[in-house]
Amino acid sequence: MEFKTFVFYFLSAILVVAGLRVITSRNPVHAALFLVLAFFTASGIWMLLQAEFLAIALVLIYVGAVMVLFLFVVMMLDINLDRLREGFWSYLPLGSIIALLMVAEMVLVLGGNYHGLLETDVPQTGADHSNVQAVGRLLFTHYVYPFELASVILLVGIVAAVALTQRERRQSKAVSPSQQVFVKAKDRYRVLQMPAEKKD
Amino acid sequence: MVDALQGFLQGLFGSVFPLVWTLLKIVLIIAPLLLAVAYLTFWERKIIGWMQVRIGPNRVGPWGLIQPIADGLKLLLKEVVIPTGCDKSVFLIAPMFAFAPALAAWAVIPFNDTLVLANVNASLLYIMSITSIGVYGIILSGWASNSKYAFLGGMRSAAQMISYEVAMGLALVVVLMVSNSLNLGDIVRGQGQGYFADKGLGFLSWNWLPLLPMFVVYLVSIVAETNRAPFDLAEGESEIVGFHVEYSGMAFAVFFLAEYANMILVSTLTSILFLGGWLSPVGFLPDGILWLLLKVSAVLFVFLWVRATFPRYRYDQVMRLGWKVFIPLCLIWLVVVGCWMMSPLNIWK
Incomplete structure (x- = not known):
């Protein structure tokens, strides 16, 4: 077996186990951690495909930022596991139909090579080829409008999140740090000059 | 000298030589780094000491130079409380x-x-x-x-x-x-x-x-x-x-x-x-x-x-x-x- 194939199967095994543990582990924090492992392993597999920009971006964005905030929320929530599991059997038929559909779709897409869907092979490039440059050039020339649209949609998301948190008036009393840092000593106190009293 | 060593190791390990060579290079980076980390703690205590008109650690070894190793050993021997x-x-x-x-x-x-x-x-x-x-x-x-x-x-x-x-x-x-x-x-x-x-x-x-x-x-x-x-x-x-x-x-x-x-x-x-x-x-x-x-x-x-x-x-x-x-x-x-x-x-x- 070629070394690359071995690495692929090794990573895939970890990825499958981690994916299964995401849905089977009892503790939601553990589930989130297994999802982190799954992302990290997936980035390794992408690295095998020479998609180093995507692989690193996956770790940077999903592992480094999204999952951290996810963990924040999961840790803060008071999750009652028994209530979460309550409707498991009644939802099972619907869930399994969706799962089967997803499996069928993935077989069609991922088996594209086998069914002859792929028109060209994945291009193999040398180590000196910069993936980042290629992606950047395409994003800012050929796909500039979709790219800008995606950024505007993300911007709307940011504005919406800020607007949601600011909807109600703030009840708690707090001093604005931006006002505080501009305070000068002379705003707060005066130095008075008192003439010394004369001795009789 | 590096070439001679490379040739010697190549003969010794054969096909796994690249792995050994890379591991050797990793050790060559990590070992000085860990030493630097240890002595950075010492340096920090010394500098803060001087800035606050103190002497800083000076008891363990000449000029206190063995202090970080003593600290490391102390932490190593302590119990990890869970x-x-x-x-x-x-x-x-x-x-x-x-x-x-x-x-x-x-x-x-x-x-x-x-x-x-x-x-x-x-x-x-x-x-x-x-x-x-x-x-x-x-x-x-x-x-x-x-x-x-x-x-x-x-x-x-x-x-x-x-x-x-x-x-x-x-x-x-x-x-x-x-x-x-x-x-x-x-x-x-x-x-x-x-x-x-x-x-x-x-x-x-x-x-x-x-x-x-x-x-x-x-x-x-x-x-x-x-x-x-x-x-x-x-x-x-x-x-x-x-x-x-x-x-x-x-x-x-x-x-x-x-x-x-x-x-x-x-x-x-x-x-x-x-x-x-x-x-x-x-x-x-x-x-x-x-x-x-x-x-x-x-x-x-x-x-x-x-x-x-x-x-x-x-x-x-x-x-x-x-x-x-x-x-x-x-x-x-x-x-x-x-x-x-x-x-x-x-x-x-």
């Missing part, structure tokens, strides 16, 4: 999460023109993504300790690190815009050209001068990113407890080592991105790894200097500085540099 009700596996994995990224990032650091373990194209991206994993150590240790104080401390420092990562990332974007490369070696080589470099005044051609606002933002952000004073809200010795209150012995020591290893890493990055890496500041002196070590030491000294000088920031002030000052400043400077590069005054051709 609190009741904590999540044991996560509790023990958390310090590894904190320490491992600080070591893994060294894979792509160039020490001079040719001396680099892995010369990859996207090395800056790699460093950004690897160092962003370090925050897991903090957030997981806070949660797994099963203690309110540790949890709040973990949340606090994780939020701080994520906030300053944004400003740091934007500063790095400006650097890679002007260097037109993500390769750390190319970024350094790009700083060796320009009007002043041709006149023999190389240090004026480095990125710190044309990108001065970004240099300042980066320098402050790395202090916040490594949770060091005056932004040491993770653990302010006298007034605030942090994410590792429940840790003891070697488990605590790993967090401690991670903090110092991160300091050395970000200082090296500052030297490479803004201070010209291994390049010599003046034309008549040769380039070399010594310059890099000198610059790293200078940035590390700034860390210690700042710690001994400034009072601690309050948490809301830290967050304000990150989100309301640094990020807008970076965004504006990004546009300014973009316009500058498109104008006829472009100096980065």
Whole structure:
């Protein structure tokens, strides 16, 4: 077996186990951690495909930022596991139909090579080829409008999140740090000059 | 000599030679790094001592030089207390999460023109993504300790690190815009050209001068990113407890080592991105790894200097500085540099 194939199967095994543990582990924090492992392993597999920009971006964005905030929320929530599991059997038929559909779709897409869907092979490039440059050039020339649209949609998301948190008036009393840092000593106190009293 | 050794090892190990050779190089990077981490703690105590008109550690060995080894041995021999009700596996994995990224990032650091373990194209991206994993150590240790104080401390420092990562990332974007490369070696080589470099005044051609606002933002952000004073809200010795209150012995020591290893890493990055890496500041002196070590030491000294000088920031002030000052400043400077590069005054051709 070629070394690359071995690495692929090794990573895939970890990825499958981690994916299964995401849905089977009892503790939601553990589930989130297994999802982190799954992302990290997936980035390794992408690295095998020479998609180093995507692989690193996956770790940077999903592992480094999204999952951290996810963990924040999961840790803060008071999750009652028994209530979460309550409707498991009644939802099972619907869930399994969706799962089967997803499996069928993935077989069609991922088996594209086998069914002859792929028109060209994945291009193999040398180590000196910069993936980042290629992606950047395409994003800012050929796909500039979709790219800008995606950024505007993300911007709307940011504005919406800020607007949601600011909807109600703030009840708690707090001093604005931006006002505080501009305070000068002379705003707060005066130095008075008192003439010394004369001795009789 | 290196060739002779290479040939000898090739004969000894045969087909697994590349693996052995790489492992050897990793050891050659990690071992001095760990030694540097140990002596950075000593240096810090000495410098803070001198700044406060004290002597600092001077009892163990000549001039106190064996102090860090004595401290390490003490921590090694202490018991690792695992609190009741904590999540044991996560509790023990958390310090590894904190320490491992600080070591893994060294894979792509160039020490001079040719001396680099892995010369990859996207090395800056790699460093950004690897160092962003370090925050897991903090957030997981806070949660797994099963203690309110540790949890709040973990949340606090994780939020701080994520906030300053944004400003740091934007500063790095400006650097890679002007260097037109993500390769750390190319970024350094790009700083060796320009009007002043041709006149023999190389240090004026480095990125710190044309990108001065970004240099300042980066320098402050790395202090916040490594949770060091005056932004040491993770653990302010006298007034605030942090994410590792429940840790003891070697488990605590790993967090401690991670903090110092991160300091050395970000200082090296500052030297490479803004201070010209291994390049010599003046034309008549040769380039070399010594310059890099000198610059790293200078940035590390700034860390210690700042710690001994400034009072601690309050948490809301830290967050304000990150989100309301640094990020807008970076965004504006990004546009300014973009316009500058498109104008006829472009100096980065």
